[in-house]
Structures are given as C-alpha cells and as structure tokens.
Amino acid sequence: MSEKEVKIGLVGFGTIGTGVAKLILEDGDSIAAKTGLRLKLACVVDVDTKSARPVKLSKGILTNDLDKLLKDDSIKIGIELVGGTKAAKQIQLKMLRAGKDVVTANKALLAEHGNELYKAAHENKRCIAFEASCAGGIPIISGLRTGLAANNIMAIYGIVNGTCNYILSNMTSRNEDFAEALKQAQRLGYAEADPTLDINGGDSAHKLAILASIAFGCEIALSDISVEGIEEISKDDIRYGGEMGYVLKLLAIGQKDKGGGISLRVHPSFIAKDNSLARVNGPFNAISIFGSAVGQVMYYGRGAGMMPTASAVVADVIDVALGNSATTFAHLHLKPRSETEKLIEKIGDSISRFYIRVMCKDQPGVLAKMAKVLGDNQISISGTLQHEGVGPDNTIPVVIATHLTRQKNVSAAVKEIKELDVIGGKPVCIRIVDIPEDKD
Amino acid sequence: MSEKEVKIGLVGFGTIGTGVAKLILEDGDSIAAKTGLRLKLACVVDVDTKSARPVKLSKGILTNDLDKLLKDDSIKIGIELVGGTKAAKQIQLKMLRAGKDVVTANKALLAEHGNELYKAAHENKRCIAFEASCAGGIPIISGLRTGLAANNIMAIYGIVNGTCNYILSNMTSRNEDFAEALKQAQRLGYAEADPTLDINGGDSAHKLAILASIAFGCEIALSDISVEGIEEISKDDIRYGGEMGYVLKLLAIGQKDKGGGISLRVHPSFIAKDNSLARVNGPFNAISIFGSAVGQVMYYGRGAGMMPTASAVVADVIDVALGNSATTFAHLHLKPRSETEKLIEKIGDSISRFYIRVMCKDQPGVLAKMAKVLGDNQISISGTLQHEGVGPDNTIPVVIATHLTRQKNVSAAVKEIKELDVIGGKPVCIRIVDIPEDKD
Numbered sequence: 001m002s003e004k005e006v007k008i009g010l011v012g013f014g015t016i017g018t019g020v021a022k023l024i025l026e027d028g029d030s031i032a033a034k035t036g037l038r039l040k041l042a043c044v045v046d047v048d049t050k051s052a053r054p055v056k057l058s059k060g061i062l063t064n065d066l067d068k069l070l071k072d073d074s075i076k077i078g079i080e081l082v083g084g085t086k087a088a089k090q091i092q093l094k095m096l097r098a099g100k101d102v103v104t105a106n107k108a109l110l111a112e113h114g115n116e117l118y119k120a121a122h123e124n125k126r127c128i129a130f131e132a133s134c135a136g137g138i139p140i141i142s143g144l145r146t147g148l149a150a151n152n153i154m155a156i157y158g159i160v161n162g163t164c165n166y167i168l169s170n171m172t173s174r175n176e177d178f179a180e181a182l183k184q185a186q187r188l189g190y191a192e193a194d195p196t197l198d199i200n201g202g203d204s205a206h207k208l209a210i211l212a213s214i215a216f217g218c219e220i221a222l223s224d225i226s227v228e229g230i231e232e233i234s235k236d237d238i239r240y241g242g243e244m245g246y247v248l249k250l251l252a253i254g255q256k257d258k259g260g261g262i263s264l265r266v267h268p269s270f271i272a273k274d275n276s277l278a279r280v281n282g283p284f285n286a287i288s289i290f291g292s293a294v295g296q297v298m299y300y301g302r303g304a305g306m307m308p309t310a311s312a313v314v315a316d317v318i319d320v321a322l323g324n325s326a327t328t329f330a331h332l333h334l335k336p337r338s339e340t341e342k343l344i345e346k347i348g349d350s351i352s353r354f355y356i357r358v359m360c361k362d363q364p365g366v367l368a369k370m371a372k373v374l375g376d377n378q379i380s381i382s383g384t385l386q387h388e389g390v391g392p393d394n395t396i397p398v399v400i401a402t403h404l405t406r407q408k409n410v411s412a413a414v415k416e417i418k419e420l421d422v423i424g425g426k427p428v429c430i431r432i433v434d435i436p437e438d439k440d
Numbered sequence: 441m442s443e444k445e446v447k448i449g450l451v452g453f454g455t456i457g458t459g460v461a462k463l464i465l466e467d468g469d470s471i472a473a474k475t476g477l478r479l480k481l482a483c484v485v486d487v488d489t490k491s492a493r494p495v496k497l498s499k500g501i502l503t504n505d506l507d508k509l510l511k512d513d514s515i516k517i518g519i520e521l522v523g524g525t526k527a528a529k530q531i532q533l534k535m536l537r538a539g540k541d542v543v544t545a546n547k548a549l550l551a552e553h554g555n556e557l558y559k560a561a562h563e564n565k566r567c568i569a570f571e572a573s574c575a576g577g578i579p580i581i582s583g584l585r586t587g588l589a590a591n592n593i594m595a596i597y598g599i600v601n602g603t604c605n606y607i608l609s610n611m612t613s614r615n616e617d618f619a620e621a622l623k624q625a626q627r628l629g630y631a632e633a634d635p636t637l638d639i640n641g642g643d644s645a646h647k648l649a650i651l652a653s654i655a656f657g658c659e660i661a662l663s664d665i666s667v668e669g670i671e672e673i674s675k676d677d678i679r680y681g682g683e684m685g686y687v688l689k690l691l692a693i694g695q696k697d698k699g700g701g702i703s704l705r706v707h708p709s710f711i712a713k714d715n716s717l718a719r720v721n722g723p724f725n726a727i728s729i730f731g732s733a734v735g736q737v738m739y740y741g742r743g744a745g746m747m748p749t750a751s752a753v754v755a756d757v758i759d760v761a762l763g764n765s766a767t768t769f770a771h772l773h774l775k776p777r778s779e780t781e782k783l784i785e786k787i788g789d790s791i792s793r794f795y796i797r798v799m800c801k802d803q804p805g806v807l808a809k810m811a812k813v814l815g816d817n818q819i820s821i822s823g824t825l826q827h828e829g830v831g832p833d834n835t836i837p838v839v840i841a842t843h844l845t846r847q848k849n850v851s852a853a854v855k856e857i858k859e860l861d862v863i864g865g866k867p868v869c870i871r872i873v874d875i876p877e878d879k880d
Contacts, residue, residue, distance in 0.1 A: 142586050150471060150754035151751055279719065312590075315589045317590075328762065
C-alpha cells in the first residue's frame with residue numbers, strides 16, 4: 001500500500017525521548033505495514049547535544065535550537081518530553097502556535113496547566129495527545145475516551161505510581177521498613193534520587209487530575225484533590241492490617257455520587273486481600289474503572305519506564321497522524337471548573353471506613369476509654385485487634401477498624417484519643433477502602 | 441456546545457439490541473455532553489415486532505421491513521445484532537451497499553466471512569466497527585488498534601468465553617462435575633440451552649480469529665486455529681493439576697515466533713496459580729497481551745451480557761460518527777491469507793509442556809514402563825504425582841508433567857501408553873502453558 005510520510009519533531013532527548021527515537025527508527029517498518037504511516041524523526045531538540053544515547057540519529061537531526069523545529073513547516077507533530085512545568089509549557093505553546101499538534105507525557109504540566117493548554121490548542125485548531133501522561137504503557141486514556149465512551153463513569157480506583165507500589169509491596173512481602181524499601185527502589189531505578197513527588201502522592205494526584213477530568217468530563221484543579229503520601233507508613237501497620245485481611249496500596253480515587261458530587265483523593269488505602277488491585281505488585285500499575293453499562297473493567301501493565309512510555313507516545317503520534325486525535329480532542333468538552341468546583345466533596349465530609357492504631361499503656365480500662373471517645377463521635381467499631389507483647393515505653397498496639405464514618409468525625413476522635421492519659425505516641429489512622437468488586 | 445444529530449438504524453432487537461436501545465435512549469444526554477453527538481435511534485428492524493421489551497421506542501420506529509432502514513438515507517450507521525452468519529451477512533452487505541457504516545457484535549460472522557465483508561466495506565468506502573465482537577465490555581480491539589499501535593504484538597493469552605470460565609471456576613472451587621457446573625451455568629443464564637459453541641471452544645476460536653488478525657496484521661481463517669473444548673474435562677484432573685500448582689482455564693492463544701511463525705490455539709490449559717489470568721473467575725474475561733515495547737498489558741472485565749456488550753456497540757457508534765472508525769478501518773491492512781497461511785504453525789509441531797494422567801493397575805513396574813515410552817519419544821518428565829487409593833477396576837491415577845516437547849511426540853507416546861497392559865481407560869492429556877508473566 002502507499003505510505004504517507006509523517007515528519008516529527010521531538011523536544012527532550014532523555015530516557016523517554018531515546019525510547020521514542022528507538023521505536024520510530026527500529027520499528028518503522030512494522031508501524032508502516034500496520035498503519036500506512038512512515039514516521040520520520042526530522043528534528044530532535046535537547047540542551048545536551050553531546051552525550052551518547054543508545055540510539056543513532058542521522059547527522060544534523062540533533063540540535064539545541066528549538067526554532068529549527070518550530071520553523072520547519074513540514075513537521076506537523078511535536079513531541080514534548082522535557083518534563084517540568086515552566087520551559088515545557090512554553091515549548092508546548094510555541095509548538096501549538098507554530099501549527100503543530102502536540103504529543104506529551106508531561107502529567108505535571110497537564111495537571112497544573114492543562115486547561116490553559118487545551119484552550120490554546122483549540123484556539124490554534126490543533127490538538128494535544130497525552131496517553132503517555134498516565135500509567136505509561138497502559139492505554140487508559142484512549143480506553144476512557146473511546147472504548148468506554150458510552151458509559152457514565154462512576155468511579156476510578158488506580159494504583160498509578162510504580163515507585164510507591166514497589167515500596168509498599170516490599171514492605172508487605174519482605175517486612176521491610178519504609179527507608180529500606182525506598183533505598184532498594186532507588187538502587188533498582190524504581191525511585192529517583194529525590195523521590196519526594198512520588199512518595200508524597202503528588203505524582204498520583206497529577207495522574208488522577210488528568211484521568212478524572214476525562215472520566216467525569218470536567219475541568220479539575222490539583223487543589224480539588226486531597227493528597228496523602230506513604231512516607232509515614234510503618235511496616236507494623238501493614239502487618240496488623242494484613243492480619244485483618246487487608247493489603248495496603250496507595251490509591252488514586254475518583255468517585256461520583258448520584259447527586260453529581262465528586263470525591264477526589266490520593267491516600268494509603270487498606271483494600272481486601274482478594275480484590276484484583278490487591279494482587280498488583282512491584283512497579284506495576286492497575287486501574288479499575290466502574291462504568292454504568294460495562295460494570296468493572298481493569299487495566300494492568302507497566303506504568304513507567306523507557307519503552308512502555310515510549311509505546312504510548314508513539315501510539316499518540318500515530319493517532320494524531322491518522323487524524324483521530326484531532327477529532328477526539330475537538331470533542332473534548334470539559335465542564336468549566338467554576339461549575340465543577342461546587343461538586344467537589346470536602347475531604348472532611350468524605351465517608352470511609354478507618355483503621356486506627358493506638359499504642360496504649362497495658363492497664364485496665366484502656367479499650368473502654370477509647371471506645372467511649374469513638375462512640376461520642378458517632379463512630380462504630382467493626383473489629384479490633386490486640387496482640388500480647390509490649391511496645392516502646394511498655395505500650396501495646398491496639399487496632400480498631402471502624403464502620404463507615406465521616407473523616408471529620410475520625411479526626412475529632414483521634415485528637416481526643418491522643419489526649420487520653422493511657423496513650424503513648426501518635427495514633428495512626430489509615431482508610432479502609434471497600435472497592436465494590438464486580439462479582440457474580 | 442452545538443450537537444450533531446446522528447441517525448442510527450438497528451437490526452436485531454433481542455437482548456443486546458434492547459441494551460443498545462436503552463443506552464441510546466437513557467444515556468443520550470451524557471453521551472451528547474461528552475461527545476457532542478446526539479444519537480437518534482431512527483429505525484429498529486426485527487422479525488418479531490410484537491414481544492414486549494424493557495425499553496420503550498417511539499411509535500413507528502420498530503418494523504420488520506429492512507428496506508425501511510436501507511432506503512432512509514439520513515441513517516448513516518447500521519447496527520447488525522441479528523447473530524448467525526447467513527442472514528446477518530446479507531444484512532451487513534446490504535447496509536454497506538446502501539452507504540451505511542456497519543457496527544456489529546457478530547464474532548461468528550467476522551471470523552468466518554470477515555475478509556469478504558471488509559473487502560465489501562472498502563469497495564463501498566464504508567467501515568465496519570466490531571469492538572463488541574470480542575470480550576464484550578472490554579475495549580480490547582481499540583486497545584490493540586490504537587493504544588498499542590506502536591508495538592509488535594508477540595503474544596495474546598485470553599480467557600474469552602465466560603461460559604467456559606464459569607464452568608471451570610465452579611468445577612475448581614466447588615469440586616463440581618462438568619455436567620453439574622454446566623447445569624448451574626444454564627440456570628443462571630451464563631450458558632445457553634444449546635451450549636455447544638461455547639463449550640467446544642468454537643466461540644473462543646471466533647474471537648481469537650478476530651483478535652489475532654488485528655494483533656498480527658494478517659488475514660486469518662478459522663481453519664488456521666486448532667480448537668479443543670472443555671467437554672471432557674474431569675474434576676479429578678482439575679484437582680490433581682491444582683495439587684501440582686496449576687489452575688485450569690480455557691485459553692485462546694496467539695503467539696508469534698521470531699521467524700514470523702504464528703501459533704493459534706484454543707485449548708484447556710493448566711496455568712500457574714499465581715498468574716494474573718489464573719485469578720479470573722466466574723463469567724469474567726481477561727486478555728494478556730505482550731507487546732515489544734510495552735511488555736505485558738492485561739485487560740479484565742465482563743465478556744458478555746446485555747449492557748457490557750451494548751456499551752461496546754455504542755462506543756463503536758460514537759467512534760464511527762466522529763469519523764475515527766473510517767480512518768482506522770481505511771488503515772486496516774491485513775496481509776492476505778495466501779501469505780500468512782504459510783506462517784501458521786501445525787498443531788503437531790507446537791511446543792508445550794503437558795499434563796498426562798493415566799489410570800494404572802496397581803502393580804510393580806508401571807511407572808517404569810510409562811517412563812520408557814516417554815523417553816523413547818524424546819519426552820522428559822518434570823514431575824509426577826501418584827496418590828494412594830484405588831480408581832475404577834482397581835486402577836490408580838498416575839500423573840506426569842513433562843518438560844517442553846512437541847505435541848506430536850506426546851500424541852505418539854500417549855498412543856503407545858494406551859496399549860500398555862498395565863493401563864485402564866484412556867489417558868488424559870492437557871497442556872501446561874507457562875505464560876511469561878512480566879515481573880521485576
């Protein structure tokens with residue numbers, strides 16, 4: 001069949017950029033056979049034009065001059081893989097204004113400035129494709145936008161940060177401390193030297209902002225999302241939760257209630273051991289989606305890494321070149337944030353079950369005192385766990401699992417419990433999330 | 441935003457057709473808000489215009505006259521949900537010739553006559569969209585065609601028949617006989633009154649033909665697929681396999697080797713208990729795909745049922761109306777079968793591990809005789825299992841797991857073993873499939 005040549009400009013020749021170049025150069029024939037498109041890497045821009053990369057570009061392709069890409073009208077598609085939000089934003093805006101469609105993996109930028117960039121794209125009659133921004137190799141954005149388009153999406157529960165999942169998996173299976181597990185993740189390249197944005201939940205929040213805006217059809221701001229990380233998780237709580245039948249995961253959760261209210265949260269979550277997400281281990285990602293017609297659908301795969309992310313970038317390039325992205329993007333109508341922000345549930349009002357662990361002095365009446373505080377705050381207990389043996393300062397851990405209750409009630413109760421004279425240290429409070437597994 | 445009206449004709453007003461009508465009528469507003477498309481059901485054709493359905497059509501919409509749909513030029517999209525391959529084929533051809541794009545869930549028709557129908561569509565400059573033909577609510581076709589487009593797909597392992605998975609799950613978890621489990625599936629609506637096409641693997645083969653043609657980019661005939669069903673599976677073998685660490689699933693398998701050879705098989709398969717597919721139970725479907733760049737991706741969800749399948753049909757209607765299906769379909773270039781059929785591996789040459797169970801007389805030298813036959817046929821043993829206790833005619837079950845070997849070697853060995861004087865009944869032979877779970 002006849003092939004259509006598609007010239008591509010790439011900005012950012014780091015790990016993912018190198019993967020994209022590899023795919024385009026090495027798999028060009030098979031992509032052409034499948035799609036009829038001959039992808040051609042016409043210009044690669046990076047401040048570093050010297051370092052060796054494991055892919056060989058033709059002479060004259062690599063430059064540190066963005067204008068070379070912008071001024072070449074034969075380049076219709078620009079890939080932004082610079083990362084960060086400042087320079088990257090300007091690069092995307094310049095590419096859009098120069099008449100190029102944009103493909104990006106930049107979740108932080110889209111989460112923070114997506115609405116502004118989408119607007120710029122619409123104004124310039126161009127599109128932005130961003131499959132690679134969420135969950136790397138898992139085609140979740142196209143799934144939400146096309147395959148599940150006929151559904152009213154009711155909920156998303158995602159393990160979308162491989163670093164956190166790797167750390168929590170190792171804390172669970174090897175009984176490692178957080179610090180040990182983090183070090184191991186860094187040694188293996190699953191965590192960066194500065195892991196802050198991963199372990200504090202920020203990266204998961206970026207992805208949730210993008211996923212939820214597509215799933216619920218509305219503009220979402222990062223500030224709409226309540227975020228807790230995994231930095232303070234202790235292996236003891238993972239073990240006690242395990243004894244109660246739970247596995248700890250960092251979940252990104254988007255839920256819509258029947259009145260249209262939207263709850264957006266990233267937090268450590270105890271989920272039932274037999275839930276499909278509980279079995280997602282190591283650096284893998286998985287996302288369960290609940291649609292009005294389809295019920296539960298789960299996607300599982302690699303959430304990061306050079307080639308999985310490059311796979312998503314090049315898939316977007318193909319979709320843009322075929323013209324499909326333009327159509328889909330033109331029909332991306334998000335309710336303005338002024339409307340949706342009224343629907344965002346305050347975290348204090350969010351309803352959940354809770355795991356509360358308190359270090360108590362080993363003396364009579366302790367459980368009675370705690371139970372009274374919980375009862376006074378309208379919290380009812382669904383289970384307790386108390387081991388023999390003694391913790392620091394002769395305290396013993398007492399774990400209480402609650403029935404559904406509001407976060408603010410639990411916060412108030414925990415504050416009171418902390419003041420009891422029978423308590424040592426700070427109570428630990430982790431949500432128990434009952435994911436409505438679709439079963440027959 | 442302005443809405444574009446899209447008139448739709450529907451042929452086949454049974455269970456799925458009713459689900460499609462429900463979605464279009466009841467979720468029209470949310471679909472319009474998300475996509476800008478106002479779907480309008482303009483004509484519904486069925487031989488039965490009398491029976492009550494749980495959805496209310498406007499007056500004059502339901503007819504038994506296909507011509508009414510064909511001659512209405514305002515109808516641009518025709519949905520075929522008649523099922524079967526004869527009338528359905530004519531209906532699709534007539535719709536294509538009348539200038540309508542076709543959306544269908546008809547896997548049997550596409551598996552048997554897809555190449556001819558695709559040709560007719562190309563000739564009429566129309567498209568056929570068939571997301572609903574495979575794995576119901578799971579958007580696997582669009583995943584393969586768009587999200588994973590940059591990958592060379594190396595292998596597909598799918599649980600794509602909910603009836604078989606429900607039966608095997610119950611045989612495993614409740615120690616039920618095949619006949620009992622089938623009856624229960626029929627009572628709950630997971631198996632049809634005549635379950636032949638499900639339990640003999642035919643339905644899975646239909647889906648594999650479609651999936652493999654998209655994944656590997658080539659025309660595939662049903663006769664290219666080697667098919668075995670689950671009718672002869674005994675709960676004893678499920679139990680013995682379980683003791684060896686395996687779970688039994690009916691898998692549809694498509695594999696490509698480095699030389700381009702393609703292996704296409706549907707058969708009962710023992711897979712490792714900790715593989716993600718082993719945990720897919722009841723009527724659910726799941727498909728693991730291995731791509732050159734992305735590694736393993738798994739999709740999980742409902743493979744059948746009124747609303748999940750309707751969800752896929754309406755997703756296709758939206759994709760067709762946006763114009764994306766036309767582009768994707770125009771770029772669907774499958775290698776002609778004359779080229780691919782040379783690449784199809786003969787089942788006798790296929791390499792696998794095997795579970796062989798033989799009922800042996802309880803006397804000295806039995807295992808030695810069997811081991812000799814296996815050795816003579818170049819088959820090496822990876823494990824054996826022999827329980828005390830006595831079967832019919834004073835025989836005891838001896839189970840042998842083999843290392844990788846060719847199917848034809850095993851067939852020859854089993855034939856010889858059957859003739860041994862120490863054997864009662866027919867040996868049972870089930871493949872052990874080592875799915876290369878992507879791990880770190």
